[in-house]
Amino acid sequence: xxxxxxxxxxxxxxxxxxxxxxxxxxxxxxxxxxxxxxxxxxxxxxxxxxxxxxxxxxxxxxxxxxxxxxxxxxxxxxxxxxxxxxxxxxxxxxxxxxxxxxxxxxxxxxxxxxxxxxxxxxxxxxxxxxxxxxxxxxxxxxxxxxxxxxxxxxxxxxxxxxxxxxxxxxxxxxxxxxxxxxxxxxxxxxxxxxxxxxxxxxxxxxxxxxxxxxxxxxxxxxxxxxxxxxxxxxxxxxxxxxxxxxxxxxxxxxxxxxxxxxxxxxxxxxxxxxxxxxxxxxxxxxxxxxxxxxxxxxxxxxxxxxxxxxxxxxxxxxxxxxxxxxxxxxxxxxxxxxxxxxxxxxxxxxxxxxxxxxxxxxxxxxxxxxxxxxxxxxxxxxxxxxxxxxxxxxxxxxxxxxxxxxxxxxxxxxxxxxxxxxxxxxxxxxxxxxxxxxxxxxxxxxxxxxxxxxxxxxxxxxx
Numbered sequence: 001x002x003x004x005x006x007x008x009x010x011x012x013x014x015x016x017x018x019x020x021x022x023x024x025x026x027x028x029x030x031x032x033x034x035x036x037x038x039x040x041x042x043x044x045x046x047x048x049x050x051x052x053x054x055x056x057x058x059x060x061x062x063x064x065x066x067x068x069x070x071x072x073x074x075x076x077x078x079x080x081x082x083x084x085x086x087x088x089x090x091x092x093x094x095x096x097x098x099x100x101x102x103x104x105x106x107x108x109x110x111x112x113x114x115x116x117x118x119x120x121x122x123x124x125x126x127x128x129x130x131x132x133x134x135x136x137x138x139x140x141x142x143x144x145x146x147x148x149x150x151x152x153x154x155x156x157x158x159x160x161x162x163x164x165x166x167x168x169x170x171x172x173x174x175x176x177x178x179x180x181x182x183x184x185x186x187x188x189x190x191x192x193x194x195x196x197x198x199x200x201x202x203x204x205x206x207x208x209x210x211x212x213x214x215x216x217x218x219x220x221x222x223x224x225x226x227x228x229x230x231x232x233x234x235x236x237x238x239x240x241x242x243x244x245x246x247x248x249x250x251x252x253x254x255x256x257x258x259x260x261x262x263x264x265x266x267x268x269x270x271x272x273x274x275x276x277x278x279x280x281x282x283x284x285x286x287x288x289x290x291x292x293x294x295x296x297x298x299x300x301x302x303x304x305x306x307x308x309x310x311x312x313x314x315x316x317x318x319x320x321x322x323x324x325x326x327x328x329x330x331x332x333x334x335x336x337x338x339x340x341x342x343x344x345x346x347x348x349x350x351x352x353x354x355x356x357x358x359x360x361x362x363x364x365x366x367x368x369x370x371x372x373x374x375x376x377x378x379x380x381x382x383x384x385x386x387x388x389x390x391x392x393x394x395x396x397x398x399x400x401x402x403x404x405x406x407x408x409x410x411x412x413x414x415x416x417x418x419x420x421x422x423x424x425x426x427x428x429x430x431x432x433x434x435x436x437x438x439x440x441x442x443x444x445x446x447x448x449x450x451x452x453x454x455x456x457x458x459x460x461x462x463x
Contacts, residue, residue, distance in 0.1 A: 005029055025061060034068035050094045053079040062086050074113070077104045084111060102166065102197040109196060116189075119414040120175055122202035122407065123445070124375075124427040127214065128152045130251055130263045131234030132455040141213065141233060143461045147433040151453045152268060158430060159272050161446035162201070163279050170200040171284040171334065172373065172405055175416075176423040186420050187404075194281065204287035204375055204407065204427060205265045206338055210238050210298035215252070221293050224308050225300035228252040236263035238298020241327045246270055250298070266333065285331065287407075289338030289375035292364040297324050301367050318367060325368040336373035337403070340364070344380035350393035353382065357401050372404045379409025379427070387419050395422075411441055436460035 005026040006014075014024065041047040050073035051065050057079065062072065063086060071092045072083035083093050093113035097104060108115050129135045129151040136142050150158075174190045192200055212226025213219050215237045220226040228237035229252070236249035240260060247270065249263040262268045265286065273280045295301035299321035306314040325335060339345065340360035345353050365371065376382075382394040388406075390396045398406070399421065410426025411434075417424040428434070430442060436459060439448040 027064065030064055031068065034065060034070065038069055053082060057082055059086055077107055080107050080111060106196050119416065120170070120200045120202060121414045122204065122425055122427045123430050124204040124206060125150050125155065125265055125430060126206055127210065127235050128155050128264050128268065129234055130236060132453065134232065134234030134254060136455070136457050145233065146457055146460050147463060148431050150431050151456065152262070154451050154453045155265065155268055156272065157451035158446050161450060163276055166198045167201050168194055168198045168281050169203055169279055169284045170281045172202060172287065174281065175202065176418055178404060187418055187423055189418060192281065200281065204289060206289045206375055208288045208290050209294055209296055210236065211294055220300065223304045225305045230254055230256050239266060239324050241324060246331060247324065247327050283332045285333040287334045287336050287373060287375065288328065289336045290364060290368065291338050291342050292340040292360050295321065296364060296367055297321050303363055321367050334373065335368045336371050336375050338375045339377040342377040344378040345376055345382050345394065346380035350397060353394045354397035357398060361401060370402065372402055374398060374403045374406055376408050381408035387417060388422060388424065413444060432456060432460040433463055437462065
């Protein structure tokens with residue numbers, strides 16, 4: 001049993017002198033523990049421990065910790081004022097806050113505090129709906145589209161509201177990255193510097209494949225590719241390179257007319273950023289995740305399709321897809337794995353995870369190039385919230401395949417984990433289900449009543 005720093009008799013004597021209740025602190029023990037912490041990390045030049053002011057804002061205790069080189073971790077304007085009053089200055093103050101008002105960021109900036117942005121929200125989408133009438137036509141796929149998809153109009157309205165609220169799109173490589181120094185290789189948080197009142201966010205899109213069931217008459221999971229037809233459900237059919245050199249999308253309408261334009265997230269976001277250049281930090285774009293079982297970007301590049309297409313046509317599909325991949329990278333888009341076959345990695349064996357990842361490497365990577373990001377299919381993570389270790393055979397397999405950034409699906413505003421060898425985060429789905437069933441969970445981003453498409457059938461089905 002741990003021995004207390006006072007005896008029962010001493011406490012009783014103190015209680016006779018001072019009215020209860022009261023707090024009794026062990027100053028000697030605090031100073032010893034503070035010295036122990038500083039000595040334990042003395043090997044790391046510039047190391048500073050930050051004490052959370054919200055844990056105990058007693059100024060006498062904070063002064064003691066300051067004497068021992070501690071900083072103040074603040075999460076509100078009141079805590080910033082306390083730290084400042086006690087003499088904490090500049091980088092001795094860490095400002096870490098959720099749901100933060102612009103004036104709080106302003107105060108932290110004026111105090112030259114370190115502003116901790118490790119709670120950056122990450123939003124994601126599936127393929128955007130172009131024609132609501134074709135998509136919500138009451139066939140067997142309409143319910144799923146209503147749950148998991150977002151219309152082009154909704155996406156644009158979301159971006160407008162987020163822009164008005166000060167959000168700025170950043171790259172995951174600005175959020176965290178791997179460095180090599182005298183202590184070896186390890187991940188660290190980046191130093192994102194935004195103007196006053198601005199808030200960083202990440203964006204990704206899953207399944208940038210334009211599957212057969214969405215654009216044509218059936219699934220292409222076997223050996224027969226499916227291309228766009230008038231029977232499609234109102235989605236873009238593939239990404240192409242526009243006359244201006246920017247990536248755009250091809251779309252076939254209900255009459256069979258094929259046009260190019262802002263028919264999915266990539267070109268819509270490009271247009272939005274052209275209109276609002278300050279919406280993108282250092283040219284950041286979204287992360288695009290691809291599976292492999294029907295090819296990528298709407299091109300039928302799966303090797304099993306070669307027999308049906310013929311070698312010449314198949315090779316053209318592959319070359320066109322490679323050109324699109326390069327165009328996307330040239331304009332700041334980040335390409336990622338979404339697995340090969342879209343299995344839930346959290347629910348299958350390590351052997352099956354490794355096999356699926358290997359298949360993606362063999363069939364997709366030659367088309368789009370090396371990737372170090374994986375967007376987990378179905379949002380299914382390979383572990384709980386504890387840190388990944390190499391004892392986790394799934395992590396070991398994915399790490400060996402070159403992945404360093406791992407993203408699941410999580411409805412919280414932000415969830416991130418910085419490991420020694422990786423970076424991990426959660427993503428928020430912005431779709432019909434989220435807007436209809438839990439609108440409060442996106443209230444920090446936009447007012448659902450201002451973006452919800454009136455053509456969307458209601459009620460949106462439950463999952």
